[in-house]
Amino acid sequence: MAEAADPGAPHPRPRDATLSPRFAQVPTFMRLPRVEDPRRLDVAIVGVPFDGGVSNRPGARFGPREVRSESALCRPYNPEVGINPFDHLRVADAGDVDTNPISIEDTYERVEAHFEELLQADCVPIAIGGDHSIAYPILRAMARKHGPVNLVHFDSHSDLWDEYFGSRFAHGTMFRRALEDGILRSGGVLQVGIRGQLFDAGDERFGTEHGVETVRIAEALELGPDGLSARWQRLAGAPVYVSIDIDVVDPAFAPGTGTPAVGGFASREILALVRRLRELPLVGADVVEVSPPYDVAGVTSYLAANLVYELVCQLALRARGREG
């Protein structure tokens, strides 16, 4: 958390929905203030509107906008874990990275620079994607700040492919790149919810060779929150980044995504898992691959907004622990 934070300054608060209707005012995340200076924040919610890395349906460029809109329905106090995170942390909407819609390479530079700035201000960024390819420049910035990090990765796909159309960068390759670059710790990756077909039996080789621990969906359901939490305890020794591809959830619960995979988690299952992340020293997170043009009644965006909120709560629980 930002050391320089003035503990006396009032914390940003979501607009009160009993005085200002949920559908009113410019839709920032949870209708928190839009704060420009990350040094005033412990946690920065930041959009990364980009879908130039996708292999199937685009639309994730509109993810940040719609997740913000639907987040207006979230109230501040979390009875599941007994905390109002805004009591403990200064959280606000930090706007979007201005991506380049035409170039993944230029976008990567812009995202990396943007997150470096956030991290230098000592705040924890939570990114709203955008497609999953954006995790790579974020991780680069993370590694520059924290050194190599561990990763808890919720997804139906392992995203460890090598190339896509000859490109090293795409929404299915970025964790391989990050492992190759050493910005993810070897042996420090846990993947949860993986399922669906592969191109080839050999697709899993790279992961195996790099110590990636894969918990496929059936095993994840058997383990449950307790079992999975036991698995990720081993990652607690280093900074942990969390990446949630919304397609880890079943298309019934998250139709608004680009490369859906049948047979995933129910919403309540993913929520229960995320609520156990307080056990890890999180330094950043993302919720990605929400594609609003394919959504219905905003259910996917609304679920994503809740996941972001729950991530904020995990950070707040640790902050409260430190306070106490």
Place this chain on the structure above:
Amino acid sequence: MAEAADPGAPHPRPRDATLSPRFAQVPTFMRLPRVEDPRRLDVAIVGVPFDGGVSNRPGARFGPREVRSESALCRPYNPEVGINPFDHLRVADAGDVDTNPISIEDTYERVEAHFEELLQADCVPIAIGGDHSIAYPILRAMARKHGPVNLVHFDSHSDLWDEYFGSRFAHGTMFRRALEDGILRSGGVLQVGIRGQLFDAGDERFGTEHGVETVRIAEALELGPDGLSARWQRLAGAPVYVSIDIDVVDPAFAPGTGTPAVGGFASREILALVRRLRELPLVGADVVEVSPPYDVAGVTSYLAANLVYELVCQLALRARGREG
């Protein structure tokens, strides 16, 4: 049940879908006759098309129309509980209350008067909402007929807030009003499926003080139908009203609603619970908060139609018990 009912008169029957196609004819509930005089009925299905009490998405004013349309797919015999309710009860579509779209106060008067009339004819009303605020005037009418009643309340929200924009009436405050007024019995409220964020840790205080028993979603899933049924047995000593907010179900199963909450019941779970309500002396019920503009392929309306049908079956099972 209506004492004055002529037991020799033929019972109303749904139109036979093997002779008149489901998509034909004016869509009353289950294509039952439209009966004006409640004295000819044991159970009256009545629409309350109103959404002037909502805090987020409107649209529930179209709930009765669409629930009726989708109900055409329901067949009369229920193999799960072994009954054709129309053999045992005179059930028909009693039309809608003519609400006032501009005024919640005037609508409340209209709803209360309308339900009083139904209750004076000794029939059991099952309301199709409309937003949840309509439960208050219905309960007022109930209390005038039966005295204070008990409540089994399926919802993701407790609806026990005090005020909304300075108004005492809204879709989040009506059960507090009813408890304050004494039309709900103190200690006679059981809430099932509650989840999601609150505005404040103190939001639950009123309920606690008034003996409201809250079974949050995780506990409800653990208890299951048997466990929950055991809980509501204690309410069987007084007349019981059942109120089902469709948002108790997960948005995947019921996207067409105004204030969804992630992480709810699956359809089959809520159906199993409702099928256990025969154990209670029901005097009325509602299924509310279906907002068709946000629905997809009518799935929410169709689920609501099934819930109404299952409620009718619960009444019929008790009637059959009395017959035998």
Place this chain on the structure above:
Amino acid sequence: MAEAADPGAPHPRPRDATLSPRFAQVPTFMRLPRVEDPRRLDVAIVGVPFDGGVSNRPGARFGPREVRSESALCRPYNPEVGINPFDHLRVADAGDVDTNPISIEDTYERVEAHFEELLQADCVPIAIGGDHSIAYPILRAMARKHGPVNLVHFDSHSDLWDEYFGSRFAHGTMFRRALEDGILRSGGVLQVGIRGQLFDAGDERFGTEHGVETVRIAEALELGPDGLSARWQRLAGAPVYVSIDIDVVDPAFAPGTGTPAVGGFASREILALVRRLRELPLVGADVVEVSPPYDVAGVTSYLAANLVYELVCQLALRARGREG
């Protein structure tokens, strides 16, 4: 225009879409800055998210949000009339009025107070509705500032009904109220595009008696921009308010509205008319009745955004005239 405006201060500008993608950043109107203090503005774009006055489909409460989102596609320079309005006027997004979703009366007070504040700062407000009922409190504020005003009213409905469900306030009665109150000048109302059925042959009597000039759709098409402009010249002697109900346009061009009327203008026809309003001394305007839940691909919101932009251009053309 605001006399106190510091002519040296830089004008607010829409975010440059060649540097910041259209889908990025929190969606204010045209991605202009969000300015709190109206004294810094000549024109304030202000949302009035309210649909408690509607008689058919609700949803206009989401109008401001979606009109803002779609406005991201508008570029600043208008080649049709040869102006970049932001060169001549200080225009920004002034946020929303915090309406009361449950009460039209309280909302009216809030809207009137909010617009009075804007008007006292000497800026010209352009409201994004919300349903049409919001025009009444805006006109009240207008009259307090400017005395009774003239009205150019684009609509399929005359909105001169007396009561709706016993209420004097609704989205079909507000111009009768304003005429009764004397806040609209007698003989100072011109209605364009009226069509569709009435309840009764006598429905038009009030308008006739109060000197309302009605140009039904067929006549409006015959007159064209030149003919209509000739008609509204007579209103130029007093301050003019412009009210555009999006349902003046045909449902093919504006499906996202609550009480559509078949047989209306094409988009290019309404745009041509609005581009002639520079001839009038505008003191305020609204674009209302956009109901996003019924829209498709944002076409209605996008059209409304263009109408707001064209209104800004009309103001800028007059300002440039004064400059020159």
Place this chain on the structure above:
Amino acid sequence: MAEAADPGAPHPRPRDATLSPRFAQVPTFMRLPRVEDPRRLDVAIVGVPFDGGVSNRPGARFGPREVRSESALCRPYNPEVGINPFDHLRVADAGDVDTNPISIEDTYERVEAHFEELLQADCVPIAIGGDHSIAYPILRAMARKHGPVNLVHFDSHSDLWDEYFGSRFAHGTMFRRALEDGILRSGGVLQVGIRGQLFDAGDERFGTEHGVETVRIAEALELGPDGLSARWQRLAGAPVYVSIDIDVVDPAFAPGTGTPAVGGFASREILALVRRLRELPLVGADVVEVSPPYDVAGVTSYLAANLVYELVCQLALRARGREG
């Protein structure tokens, strides 16, 4: 008109939308009473929910239901032609024909029998389709009552094909059948709005040989209401049936249809034409091919409801003429 009609009995009236909200009550056409006995009616609005004759998209089976729902927005008085048709004619919703979804042949028998009954009661039926194939059995019933009739046919397709998959009955062949059978008068068919591709240059031969007068869309637009009215005057010497395939209108105005054709009428153009039909001795009419699953925001159903209403007005104008 029904000779036996008791002129003293009160005419059925649409429910008053200022007392009963448009979205309330079971949706009959314009919320008129549902009248079982056609002898009590001058005009019977009757649904024919069938789409077993379509060659492309189905869904017209839901046409009557949705046209009824959207008709709730129609008010009773028509200022365009200065009449409240319900003052002059007894009009009500006569329900639907119970079609057979599996068999076009059996459906034809059911439709023909149903319309014969209506016609024997001396009332004028206006059918809401259903696909266009239903016009054939209606015309058979017409011819039995009135002898061969003339036809004004608004459509993008001539529907004069011979066979479809070896079947003589389909939604593209029924007017050829009717001409072959002599139930349409040779030389008594006028087709308006025809456009789009054909299978073969010879497709038009049958029409030519049978004196069918075809006004293609470009010519129809040039002629306008006056010119077309001049054309159909020659049909006034015999009973006239009017058949309106909604696809005569452009897909922008009527997306909800099964075999759309680009380049059609705007809504205001078709309305203007239909308003000139008072010049003809109408004995029946249909509005067909509304396919709600492909509609958006009900615009197609709402347009169809208006066309039905305008047809009723045409009948009322003639009835008023007879009265006076």
Place this chain on the structure above:
Amino acid sequence: MAEAADPGAPHPRPRDATLSPRFAQVPTFMRLPRVEDPRRLDVAIVGVPFDGGVSNRPGARFGPREVRSESALCRPYNPEVGINPFDHLRVADAGDVDTNPISIEDTYERVEAHFEELLQADCVPIAIGGDHSIAYPILRAMARKHGPVNLVHFDSHSDLWDEYFGSRFAHGTMFRRALEDGILRSGGVLQVGIRGQLFDAGDERFGTEHGVETVRIAEALELGPDGLSARWQRLAGAPVYVSIDIDVVDPAFAPGTGTPAVGGFASREILALVRRLRELPLVGADVVEVSPPYDVAGVTSYLAANLVYELVCQLALRARGREG
């Protein structure tokens, strides 16, 4: 499997999505080659686009087209069961049967003839519906080739009704027909997932009399894959046909269907069941009742595509067994 297959010829392969984007090229099933001659195939994927047998919502005629489109997202290797089916079997898209949209009888003849041809070429057909009525002519062809077959039937409805509108053929009667005709083996039918209302308590009599084993949804969930697999072992002594009505899945997971039934399987549950079918000697299968006009974001079509793929894998597992 086709005896005459040249084992040296290269197997058809899905187009490689890392070289040819998923959204490119004409959408055959999984972008496999379109092969005309079934003798070159072990498994033929064949569309049967017909919905003339439905009692509620049509649209299944577009099932094959959309299932093919969504199948582009399936990759070839199945890690759940450890196989790339295209290594072991020659699988391709065999196009569609040219059905007759107007006549179920003629369609039945066309389907039966088409499948006979496929079966004479010794390939295993997997049909993509189309409504469920198409299973009857397929079974007729099956019986001609293999003699009476056993049936594993996943569905919410038993489809054992006798007649529908006097017709012996419809999407709810075909398995009764097949049992009556002796093309399904008496005692050889296992139904899984049955639920929902019936017309009458007697509806189940025919099934009982013909030894149909019915596993209703609650029991199926209790049994799980192991328990159900134990049940269907007894069918392994004769050729087995598998019929999957997509409505066996809950509408949340498969909204795009014509006669949905609340309370069904989750996607992951049906997938787990289908993955156990390798234990049976499959001679054909169908996946039916996908109705794209009611789907959202293709989730139903995509699930159906996965089910077809998993069926292919079951065949491949047995083929590999024979190889080894």
Place this chain on the structure above:
Amino acid sequence: MAEAADPGAPHPRPRDATLSPRFAQVPTFMRLPRVEDPRRLDVAIVGVPFDGGVSNRPGARFGPREVRSESALCRPYNPEVGINPFDHLRVADAGDVDTNPISIEDTYERVEAHFEELLQADCVPIAIGGDHSIAYPILRAMARKHGPVNLVHFDSHSDLWDEYFGSRFAHGTMFRRALEDGILRSGGVLQVGIRGQLFDAGDERFGTEHGVETVRIAEALELGPDGLSARWQRLAGAPVYVSIDIDVVDPAFAPGTGTPAVGGFASREILALVRRLRELPLVGADVVEVSPPYDVAGVTSYLAANLVYELVCQLALRARGREG
């Protein structure tokens, strides 16, 4: 036209919709054969599924698939111009270019190479986009074959911007590039339908300097087909390429596009214009910017399919002229 074409070989024909239903079989364009070898063709319909050049809504990558699907409704004979183009030209579906979803530069190379191959086979390519950026590599291939070409460009945007996010390639810059490169003839560009805002008054300078003739929408409507045709006669002296951005049409008629512009052509207006292109020596064409995720009921794709068909007819009319 391909000189080497064997005039005796039978021409490819669309599948006959009276024998094979429109919704059956793999959806090639108009259900023409899929022909691999362009030397067998006079006209090649070719998809270019790419949307990596867009600045607002993506989705055009699905354009070719959906335009093909909707084209099934087009019949072969064109009564407007009196021709069956398939009698005079060998036309077929030539599949798609395998674009690279991640890289506009690599996609450009692939498109250019693909079209060079088509052109070397002496066939006329008609491209279905894809976003408009694909016109650049097509024009490069054109110029290599034919030398610099003239351009008739239907669009709401002039697409003459210089850079987008520092990139020289995007869907708003390609015609500037083509003019700079000399592959479009200086003075040889006619733009029709231009409208909407610009970034700056200077945006039009490049066009003016390069002799681009711009007919804005209002002027285009005034000129009509005759007037516009007179304008483009001057281009007939060199090979002409036609580029139709679907957003030249109003969003009411073409909602499914990425950067809509209000106030455009009606469908019948653009059709009338395209039908006059026979007067020009066309060497290729494209119809671009159809974005199916934003379409409703396929109306945009269906309009685009008709435009492609009409372009084929223009080529056929010239071919017939040469024959005769």
